[in-house]
Structures are given as C-alpha cells and as structure tokens.
Amino acid sequence: MFEFEEKESFTLDEVKRLVAGWKSEYDQLMQEKETTINDLNTKVEGIAELERANKDLTIKHLALQNGISEDMLDLVADDNLEVVSAKIAKLKELTKKQNIDNSYKPDQKRKDDDYSKAEKSNDVEGMLKSKLGRLFG
Numbered sequence: 001m002f003e004f005e006e007k008e009s010f011t012l013d014e015v016k017r018l019v020a021g022w023k024s025e026y027d028q029l030m031q032e033k034e035t036t037i038n039d040l041n042t043k044v045e046g047i048a049e050l051e052r053a054n055k056d057l058t059i060k061h062l063a064l065q066n067g068i069s070e071d072m073l074d075l076v077a078d079d080n081l082e083v084v085s086a087k088i089a090k091l092k093e094l095t096k097k098q099n100i101d102n103s104y105k106p107d108q109k110r111k112d113d114d115y116s117k118a119e120k121s122n123d124v125e126g127m128l129k130s131k132l133g134r135l136f137g
Contacts, residue, residue: 059084066092 010018058081063073066088076087114133118126 055079055081062088068092068095 059077060070060073062081062084063070063076068076068088068091072091076084076091078084078087112120113130115127115130118124118130
C-alpha cells in the first residue's frame with residue numbers, strides 16, 4: 001500500500017507524486033484482479049468441458065450397458081439423461097423385436113413319418129416297427 005506523510009498543505013508536485021503512486025497501485029491491483037478473473041474463467045470453461053465429456057460418457061455407458069452399439073449413440077443422444085434412458089429402452093425394445101423376427105423359425109410343413117402316423121392312431125405295433133426299422137434298417 002502506498003504511504004504518505006500527512007500535512008495540512010501539499011505542493012502541486014507532492015500531490016502529483018501521491019496521485020501517481022495511487023494510480024500505479026490501482027493499476028497493479030487491477031492487473032492482478034484481471035489475471036485472477038481470466039484464470040477463473042479458464043477453470044469454468046474446463047469444468048463445462050468436463051461436464052460435457054461426463055454426459056457423453058454416461059450416455060455411452062447406458063447404451064453399452066443395454067446392448068446398444070456405439071453406432072446408434074446419435075439416435076439416443078439428448079441433454080436430459082431421463083430422455084436418453086427412455087430412448088434407450090425404446091430402441092432396446094425395437095431391436096429385441098427385430099431379433100425375434102429375424103431368428104430361426106422352423107417350417108410349418110412337416111412330413112408325417114410312420115411313427116407319427118402310428119402314434120396318432122394309437123398303433124403301438126406300428127410305432128415299434130418304425131423305431132426298430134430306423135435302428136436296424
């Protein structure tokens with residue numbers, strides 16, 4: 001802090017020197033405050049970037065946890081994690097339905113063999129003949 005000697009009257013040169021001292025002290029203090037403000041702004045920007053990265057990683061984790069590939073992350077991306085969870089659930093339901101539709105389905109056309117015919121008519125002898133015929137025939 002700039003110090004001065006207290007008097008009842010000052011000369012013009014003394015007043016100019018006091019004002020110059022206070023001005024340089026003020027300028028130095030303002031420079032320090034601007035540096036502090038700039039440092040804090042940089043930290044705030046870093047925090048915002050970390051929050052975005054955290055949100056992206058959380059979305060990615062939710063998607064992978066529910067079996068949704070990284071290719072489909074654009075479909076579920078949103079600012080609200082509850083909306084993301086709802087989208088993931090819907091997408092999971094759709095992919096599950098598609099997997100069921102694409103799964104193996106046996107043909108309904110089945111030829112009745114001798115054993116089935118004998119079984120339908122309660123013919124035990126025909127059923128035995130069919131089984132033994134397959135084993136030894």
